Amino acid sequence: MTMDERRRTDDEIVTVSPRHLVTKRWGWLAAALILVVLAWLLTRAMLGGRDATWTRIRETGVWRVGMDPSFPPFEDLDPATQRPVGFDVDLAQAIATRWGVRAEIVGVGFDQLLDAVAAHRVDSAISAHPVIPHRAKDVAFSPPYFEAGVLLAVPAGSPITGPGDLTGKRVAAEWGSEGDAQARLLQRQSNSSLALVLRPSADAALAAVLAGEADAAVVDAVSLALFNRGGAGLVAVGEPLRRDPYVVVLPVDAPQLNGAINEALMALNADGTLAAIEAKWLSVTSN
Numbered sequence: 189m190t191m192d193e194r195r196r197t198d199d200e201i202v203t204v205s206p207r208h209l210v211t212k213r214w215g216w217l218a219a220a221l222i223l224v225v226l227a228w229l230l231t232r233a234m235l236g237g238r239d240a241t242w243t244r245i246r247e248t249g250v251w252r253v254g255m256d257p258s259f260p261p262f263e264d265l266d267p268a269t270q271r272p273v274g275f276d277v278d279l280a281q282a283i284a285t286r287w288g289v290r291a292e293i294v295g296v297g298f299d300q301l302l303d304a305v306a307a308h309r310v311d312s313a314i315s316a317h318p319v320i321p322h323r324a325k326d327v328a329f330s331p332p333y334f335e336a337g338v339l340l341a342v343p344a345g346s347p348i349t350g351p352g353d354l355t356g357k358r359v360a361a362e363w364g365s366e367g368d369a370q371a372r373l374l375q376r377q378s379n380s381s382l383a384l385v386l387r388p389s390a391d392a393a394l395a396a397v398l399a400g401e402a403d404a405a406v407v408d409a410v411s412l413a414l415f416n417r418g419g420a421g422l423v424a425v426g427e428p429l430r431r432d433p434y435v436v437v438l439p440v441d442a443p444q445l446n447g448a449i450n451e452a453l454m455a456l457n458a459d460g461t462l463a464a465i466e467a468k469w470l471s472v473t474s475n
Contacts, residue, residue, distance in 0.1 A: 254310035332433030350426030360402035
């Protein structure tokens with residue numbers, strides 16, 4: 189299942205996008221984490237700290253995490269063991285370790301994850317899931333732990349440092365994708381001086397850059413990361429063109445669990461665990 193296919197499971201999925209420069213990304217992630225923790229403290233005070241979900245997790249020592257293992261490298265089934273592996277699995281285990289409990293991965297279809305959390309069939313969902321504003325009445329969303337949106341990719345050493353340098357350039361994108369939409373927007377902003385190079389996939393768009401058929405490509409950050417794992421060495425430049433942060437999905441009536449998640453994400457960001465998990469499963473070269 190591709191990123192765009194997962195996004196089409198809900199036509200109101202958030203208006204946000206990529207993961208590029210590590211230092212910039214962790215900066216705004218840290219700020220978001222701090223704001224959410226403050227909001228949680230206020231909510232907890234208002235609710236008196238009552239949270240049956242958190243109480244059960246602490247008493248049983250088991251945190252049930254919903255996940256659709258069909259989106260590598262975030263979550264997949266190991267062919268040899270048929271056990272879930274990936275970025276999100278490692279993240280869930282790292283959080284559970286901080287709490288001194290066990291993360292129990294529960295297989296749930298991607299389009300059913302929010303309902304599973306709302307109905308308390310699982311305690312949380314970690315599955316490369318974006319924020320969906322209109323579902324905020326049913327579930328809560330953590331601060332982002334990963335930025336997966338659309339970015340501009342160029343060869344290392346390119347004079348292109350951002351969208352402002354695309355005048356008269358050729359820009360590749362996957363036809364019909366969000367990258368295509370963003371590339372067309374850039375073309376309109378450049379008064380058509382930018383030439384589009386459309387390809388059937390994100391990989392093909394990135395390959396066009398390597399082959400000299402395009403000067404840059406507009407793709408999602410996960411596609412760039414996976415492409416670069418083959419040693420392509422393309423880099424992300426400028427700010428994300430469209431943000432798409434991945435978050436932990438939580439019950440709305442679990443203030444202590446929400447706070448514990450937010451605190452864990454802050455700690456894992458601060459001690460380098462999040463960066464290490466990213467380095468293990470995804471490697472994006474950036475300027």
